[in-house]
Amino acid sequence: MSVEISGLTKKFGQQAAVDDISFSVNQGEIVGFLGPNGAGKSTTMKIITTYLPPTRGKAMIFGQEVTEKPLQVRKMLGYLPEHNPLYLDMYVKEYLPFVGRLYGMKGKSLTTKVAEMVELTGLSREQHKKLGALSKGYRQRVGLAQALIHDPKVLILDEPTTGLDPNQIIEIRNLIKLMSKDKIVILSTHIMQEVQALCDRAIIINKGKIVADGKVNELQGTMQQVQVLSLEFSSPVDLSGLKALENIESIEEVNELNYTVKVSGHEDMRSQIFKMAGEKNWPLVGLKKEENTMEKIFQQLTKS
Amino acid sequence: MFEVFKKEVNSFLNSLIAYVVISVFLLSIGLLTWVFPETSVLEYGFASMETLFSLGPYVFMFLIPAITMRMFAEEKKSGTLELLLTQPLTEWQIILGKYFSGFMLVIFSLVPTIIYYYSLYQLGNPVGNIDTAGVAGSYVGLILLGGVFTAIGLFASSMSENQIVSFIIAVFLCFILYSGFGSLAAVDVWGQFSLALEQLGILYHYNSLSKGLLDSRNLIYFISMATIMLMLTHLVLKSRKW
Numbered sequence: 001m002s003v004e005i006s007g008l009t010k011k012f013g014q015q016a017a018v019d020d021i022s023f024s025v026n027q028g029e030i031v032g033f034l035g036p037n038g039a040g041k042s043t044t045m046k047i048i049t050t051y052l053p054p055t056r057g058k059a060m061i062f063g064q065e066v067t068e069k070p071l072q073v074r075k076m077l078g079y080l081p082e083h084n085p086l087y088l089d090m091y092v093k094e095y096l097p098f099v100g101r102l103y104g105m106k107g108k109s110l111t112t113k114v115a116e117m118v119e120l121t122g123l124s125r126e127q128h129k130k131l132g133a134l135s136k137g138y139r140q141r142v143g144l145a146q147a148l149i150h151d152p153k154v155l156i157l158d159e160p161t162t163g164l165d166p167n168q169i170i171e172i173r174n175l176i177k178l179m180s181k182d183k184i185v186i187l188s189t190h191i192m193q194e195v196q197a198l199c200d201r202a203i204i205i206n207k208g209k210i211v212a213d214g215k216v217n218e219l220q221g222t223m224q225q226v227q228v229l230s231l232e233f234s235s236p237v238d239l240s241g242l243k244a245l246e247n248i249e250s251i252e253e254v255n256e257l258n259y260t261v262k263v264s265g266h267e268d269m270r271s272q273i274f275k276m277a278g279e280k281n282w283p284l285v286g287l288k289k290e291e292n293t294m295e296k297i298f299q300q301l302t303k304s
Numbered sequence: 305m306f307e308v309f310k311k312e313v314n315s316f317l318n319s320l321i322a323y324v325v326i327s328v329f330l331l332s333i334g335l336l337t338w339v340f341p342e343t344s345v346l347e348y349g350f351a352s353m354e355t356l357f358s359l360g361p362y363v364f365m366f367l368i369p370a371i372t373m374r375m376f377a378e379e380k381k382s383g384t385l386e387l388l389l390t391q392p393l394t395e396w397q398i399i400l401g402k403y404f405s406g407f408m409l410v411i412f413s414l415v416p417t418i419i420y421y422y423s424l425y426q427l428g429n430p431v432g433n434i435d436t437a438g439v440a441g442s443y444v445g446l447i448l449l450g451g452v453f454t455a456i457g458l459f460a461s462s463m464s465e466n467q468i469v470s471f472i473i474a475v476f477l478c479f480i481l482y483s484g485f486g487s488l489a490a491v492d493v494w495g496q497f498s499l500a501l502e503q504l505g506i507l508y509h510y511n512s513l514s515k516g517l518l519d520s521r522n523l524i525y526f527i528s529m530a531t532i533m534l535m536l537t538h539l540v541l542k543s544r545k546w
Contacts (some may be wrong), residue, residue, distance in 0.1 A: 049390040053545050074392045081390075085383030087311075089318055101307045102391045146387075 002027050002184055003048070003154060007057035010043050016061055017043040020057070025184050025201075030176075032199035032216075033188040036302050040208040042082055045158050048186070049079045061154060075103065078147035082158040084140055092123060095131060096145055103260035105149035117145040121175060139169035141175065144299030148179055155180065157187040161194060173198055180191040192298055206302040219297055227263040229270065231255075232286030245272055308393070308401025312375070313408070322409055325367055329413040332363050337420060351428035352435070356417055357442040357514055361482055361506075364410070364446075364453050369474030371409055372457025373467045375402045376537075381465045395541045399534055403458055410450035414443070437516030445513035448526035449506060453478050455533035462540040481529070482506045 003025040010018040014043040025031050032077040035041050046052040048059050059066045061073045071203060085096060095187055096114045100106075105113060118127050121141040126134055131142060140160065147155060161169045161175065169191075176185065176198060189195065195202050195216060202219055206213040231239075236256045247269060249262040263269045269288055277284040316322035336343045337355045345355060378384040388398055419440055428434050453474075460474035461467075485505030489498045502508050506529070510523040 046386075051386055051390050051544070071392050071394070074390055077390070079387070079390050081383060081386050083383055085387055087315075087384055088382070089315060090311075094314070098307065098311055099391070102393060104392070 002062055003186070005044075005048070005057070006060075006061040008044065008047060008054050008059060009056040010040075010047060010052065011055045016053075016055075016208050018047070021205065021208070021210050022057075023184060023203055023210065023213055027184060028182055029201055030180055030185040030187070030199045032195035032202045032275060033186055033205065034190065034192075034195060034298060035188075035205040036190065039302070041205060042158055044205075045156050045186070045188060048154075049077055049156055050074055064245065075150070076153045077122075078150070078152035078155045080143045080147045080157045080160055080163075084143040086131045086139060086142060086146075089130060091130055092118070092127045092134075095142065095282075096149060099146045100149045113151075117149055120148075122144045122171075123287060137164055137171065140164060140168070140172055144172070144175060144179070152183070153215045154184045154186070157287070159188055159190075161189065161191065167195075168190055198262060204298060204301050211301045212297070226267075227269070228290040229261045229263060229273070230286070230288050230290065231259045231261060231273070231284065233257050233259075234283040234285045237282045239282075242273065242276065245269065245276065305393075305397040305401045305404075308388075308398055309405050312402055312405035316405065316409060317513055320404065320410075324501060325371055325409060325514075326413040326416075327387060329363055329367055330416055333360060333417065345424065351433055353420060353424060353439055353442065355364050356420060357446060361449055361510070364450055365475060365478045365482065367413075368406070368410060368450065368453040369457045369460065369471045369478065372402075372406050372454060372461050373471040373474065374461065375406065375458055376461040376541075377464055377467045378468045385497045387422075389541075399458065399537050399541070403454060403534060406454040407451055407459065407534045410454060411447060414446060414450070422536070437517075438514060441516040441518060442514040445522075448513075449482075449510055452481070452506060452526055452529045452533070455530040455537075456481065459533045459537045459540070462537045482510075 005024065006016055006022045008021050009016060021040075021044065033041050033044070043052065047054050048061070048066065050066045050073050053067050061076055064072045064076075067074050090098070093114075096117060097110055099109045100113060118124055121144055123138065123141055123145065126138050131139065134142065144160070145155075147157070157176065161172050164172060172195065176187070187194075187198070199216055201214065202212070202216050203210060204219075234257070239251055239259060242251060242261070246263045247263050247267065249264050252260045252262075254260060261269075261273070266287070270289060274284065274287060276282075315455060321388045333356055336359050337353075339343055345352065348354075372533065376385065379388065379546065389395070421434070425432055425434050449530050456477045457470075457474040460477060461470040463473065464470045483505065486502050486507045489502035489505075494501055503525075506526075509525045512522050
């Protein structure tokens with residue numbers, strides 16, 4: 001257990017922003033921290049990064065408690081806060097060494113590490129610019145480079161792709177994937193595809209409480225109590241015969257040629273439907289199972 | 305601490321703040337000392353640097369808050385303070401790094417005025433007819449006063465996200481601490497506590513230093529005032545954890 005959170009509670013006045021959450025993350029895992037705005041994602045991250053102390057509970061990073069040994073904890077962490085704050089009047093070539101020196105790096109090892117980071121994050125062409133002159137995507141790269149410069153064991157990224165255009169989002173995701181090898185990465189987001197694309201595991205949090213915690217594909221599986229199939233025919237048919245099959249819950253007509261069929265249970269009914277279509281000479285041209293996306297899971301779990 | 309100090313000094317140099325502060329200080333003090341007839345030493349007829357030491361604090365009262373107002377307010381507003389506070393630095397390292405960078409700028413703006421001393425030394429009749437001990441004491445006083453004002457400015461900056469608010473708070477606190485206590489003590493309601501009240505103000509200690517007498521009580525006053533202000537700043541930074 002490398003990052004261990006137990007019974008963490010943070011109250012602002014009477015309101016609990018984080019309410020008794022516990023989870024642990026192992027070496028090499030990328031964990032997506034999901035939740036609607038105001039669910040307590042950022043607060044949890046601020047506690048892990050020692051910026052705020054918890055009201056109750058513990059957060060241990062490789063055996064060090066965040067409130068007892070904040071300086072040791074900070075050395076192991078790389079943190080990209082929400083909105084990626086940067087000193088806009090500093091140069092890229094000035095900012096990264098500054099952060100490196102704060103972590104006690106110096107001399108040649110610092111210079112090579114900065115060069116490596118610049119290379120890795122694709123900042124080579126921008127390295128002589130002021131941070132304020134960079135576009136949002138490049139600023140995000142600087143934010144990531146800053147969080148990674150001291151080769152931290154744990155990487156905490158608070159909404160790393162918010163506000164970027166689709167190409168930049170993909171670039172930043174690839175960067176995170178590339179750099180997350182043998183590190184623990186905890187990233188928060190409210191973009192579901194991001195979790196599907198990046199994470200091994202998702203923790204869904206709502207109103208300060210954990211509502212789901214599991215592997216991304218397992219989460220998708222458990223939610224699949226009702227499968228939705230969409231059927232398309234090339235000419236109008238009478239589907240009443242389909243009711244004879246087991247597990248068919250309902251048949252809805254979208255229009256003359258398209259139907260949605262709801263199936264209960266986990267069994268894949270597509271082959272049976274296909275067979276029946278063959279027997280009854282239905283001109284079946286499309287048969288598609290709607291994936292139970294993270295989006296739907298998220299909506300189901302967090303709707304108030 | 306040194307890293308924060310260096311970063312702040314670089315940002316002074318990159319953002320023109322240093323040049324503007326030093327040149328405005330020298331220009332205003334220069335005009336007051338040599339040109340404006342009401343305060344000019346040339347009109348006065350005595351080889352004395354009184355103008356620098358009596359009006360300098362009022363110039364500092366506006367310039368130092370202008371140097372310090374952004375130090376925490378800007379970092380709070382842009383969110384970089386969170387970044388700084390999650391790096392392996394203690395709050396004190398951040399505060400002192402920023403404090404000494406501001407203090408150094410204040411000292412640098414005073415250094416060129418040594419030319420005034422040299423000029424007056426030469427202009428005196430006979431040459432050298434100037435109260436050197438008094439001048440040295442006044443310099444020490446002015447530097448210490450700059451130190452206290454820097455600490456006040458830093459404290460004011462930590463209290464707000466808005467630079468203008470922190471500037472105004474700092475100017476007000478500097479003014480109250482510099483001459484406010486002395487003026488209050490003059491109100492005839494305090495009885496025997498009047499002197500104690502006056503001793504709370506900077507002016508009382510500043511005036512004793514400018515007599516050329518480096519009394520440890522005065523030095524301790526300045527140092528403890530700056531320390532108190534820095535401790536308050538520390539308290540404000542820590543208050544996020546309450």
